[in-house]
Amino acid sequence: MNATTEAAATQLGLVARASSHPYATALLVLIASALLLNAVSRKASKQVNLPAWVPIEIALTSVLVASGGLGLRLCSMLRRRTGALFGVTSKHSILLDIKGQDRFFAAPSSSLSGHMRDWTMTTRVFGMDATDELFDKANASSKGLYVAVERLFVNDAASTAAILRADVPGKIARLATFSPDAKLQKWELSAQRRIIDDKAVEVSLAKLLRDFGACIAIPLLYGQDFVDRYETILSDLWSFDNDAFPLLIIGVPKWAPIKGLREGVAARSRMHKELEGLYRRITQYQNGEPVDFDADMSDVSAVALERNKVYIEHGYSVHHRGQSDLGIFWAQNGNTQPLLFWFIGYVYSTPGLLDSIRKEVAPYVQLAAANPGDEPEITSYDPAGLSRDCPLLKSALFETFRLTSEPTSIRYLNRPLTLHAGGHTHDLKAGTWLSAPHAVAQYDPELYPDPTKFDPARFIEEDESGRRIARYGKLKPWGLGTGICKGRTFAEKEILAIGAAIVTLWDMEPADGAAWKMPGTIPGTGVKKPTEDMRVILRKRSWAA
């Protein structure tokens, strides 16, 4: 299997994982029933849903096309279109052409819309009641709900200010607890900490960083009280993400007798309930009424406050506000936090990279010791400078995206459109779907020589003045067009900021004493998951060297 095939194969893994399971037959029967149920329910409703087989078709096509040879021939024989357009049904086309896609996806959302995909995700995956009334409300409110998100998570100044509010330096200093008597912090709870001595602990890095990132991000959206009050917030989020999301998206019904799915769906219900409680408190707060539990609402973000106003304006009950907001809660964390782990893993495991990045970020993460002999602490911290003036840090992050993210843009055609791609012209019908699985290009050796290698400087270029800068180039981790990610600026800054603070304050080494080895990957829900966690020994950085 070549590199490109391997990349595409990770997408197929969702299906492969299911079919190699002992209950594979039962699962496939369930998928078939789900498809049938979908078809039946579609007839009775005005709702438009992404067919449940589309994610599977995207994965299969990606694998076959990328494999070249027989796979490509088979795929080309079965497809309905030519050139860069693949797909076997008249309902869905798959565009594999990085040249043609940018212009096409720039079409206004009145023609090419992400809304029906969002509706499908909101109901099938995030569990909002799929009624026609809510379909209309979601249609009418989606713009207002997203504008609120973009104001904080896409705006550069607002994202930087949010990162500064999060006190990354203070929290990073407490990334791990060394004392057996001290209470573990929320982000340490699932990291299976083992104390080695009063200066070193062994932890599961993926879980630690995933939960640390979530503890930085979630309070910026919903306030610290929400995180403190909701005891199982992290385990619920990841149980839903790991065990329920991948099955729900391919149409497996929530009642299917699969243990992980049932647990993930139960976690989803708890998240709905907690978000409903939060939106009740937000409403009380905005109305100047006494707030349940006398909860501190002072740091709930403008995003949540504005979204509540939009929800009220469109007549959402508080119950449905909770269900609907799970999409944003998940979007804020589902990709960002797993990526943080991959980024740190690559930085520490790539020979020489840690030292180079430490030097590069030093002017923007400054240290001083309160007294001679004390451990240095971060005294000044400049997230804007990290984004602006640290090309290696940034390029290493882009390279992490390339190797570990699996972005796909999926749109619904509200109107007929003409697509020019791969030297062909295609007339696409209204009422059909178009998708672009960007991950296939991420392993194209013509775009990225030696594509399976982690090359941290791969994205560094010189600008017109000769200054080194990191540019995304053809990489599309955030998707594209009007449906592009609404949290991209914040996510990038969060990972850079936490990453820079970690390298500045912490040393780590593989717990087994062997050489660094990155774990294998399995498909995730946008970012790949590690096949197993990485056990590392964490210590405060040694200043002797």
Ligand code: HEM
């Ligand atoms: C590393 C982290 C992240 C990655 C890799 C990522 C990636 C993506 C991708 C690929 C899409 C689909 C774009 C398309 O269809 O063309 C998307 C959509 C979206 N993302 Fe992100 N995302 C990340 C973090 C975030 C964060 C922090 C938020 C904040 C709330 C967020 C909010 C959203 C929303 C609301 C959408 C739907 C946009 C729409 O339908 O118009 N994402 N993201």
